[in-house]
């Protein structure tokens with residue numbers, strides 16, 4: 082799975098703080114925020130360290146940086162990274178390839194040292210010239226997914242798995258914000274034009290009542306803001322109850338969700354982008370895509386924060 086992540090242990094003793102005077106509080110709002118942190122320390126939702134430089138609330142900088150981002154090249158259809166084109170790992174190399182300071186292939190911002198002896202070689206030079214031509218993986222050539230394309234921001238594991246668990250099962254709704262921003266930052270530039278609306282994968286009614294919210298809907302709202310697109314949650318609904326996919330082995334997931342969704346007539350002729358938290362087998366997204374297709378959707382994409390490698 083994901084490479085080693087750096088998770089800071091909770092601090093046992095708070096670090097010493099600069100002294101703040103009332104005058105500086107009035108003059109410098111950022112210092113006022115720091116003063117508020119003294120009274121109510123803002124802690125990272127994953128590692129519980131105090132939020133510091135490069136924080137993406139409620140994630141601390143080190144946790145944010147440790148997320149294993151997916152960058153091109155990947156399959157144009159299913160979004161799976163194409164490992165055969167992965168260049169030598171080098172954080173120096175990564176710094177010039179990605180605005181997130183990540184290396185190509187799988188980004189590992191926490192790579193120690195940088196191992197820069199791997200020179201940039203010919204096959205990867207072309208990436209500097211512009212986007213690589215669309216490439217499709219062998220699995221998609223044989224039998225592609227029911228959706229037209231899929232993109233995921235990062236590999237499911239480490240900090241990201243923790244963050245998604247705490248969003249979903251720990252009720253930390255504030256995590257939807259940085260996680261949706263991650264999806265927009267990593268995948269937004271490679272999404273095709275013409276998307277009519279964002280549609281969250283619906284949660285079964287009883288599970289949404291238990292949890293109090295649908296994490297896909299929270300993510301979709303924020304993704305829609307980032308992409309300046311509308312959310313149309315009513316374009317897709319659960320037609321029947323299903324068991325949680327996470328309770329089932331991969332082979333049974335497809336049957337579990339078969340026929341579980343119903344799409345609204347409004348999707349006819351439109352390009353719809355589905356949003357969910359994690360792509361595991363893709364069974365749920367594929368079934369959503371079938372329902373949208375049956376109702377006449379013209380093009381269907383899927384965007385998730387994480388994907389299981």
Ligand SMILES: [Zn+2]
Nearest residue numbers: 125128141144
């Ligand atoms: Zn943290």
Ligand SMILES: [Zn+2]
Nearest residue numbers: 156159218221
């Ligand atoms: Zn593929």
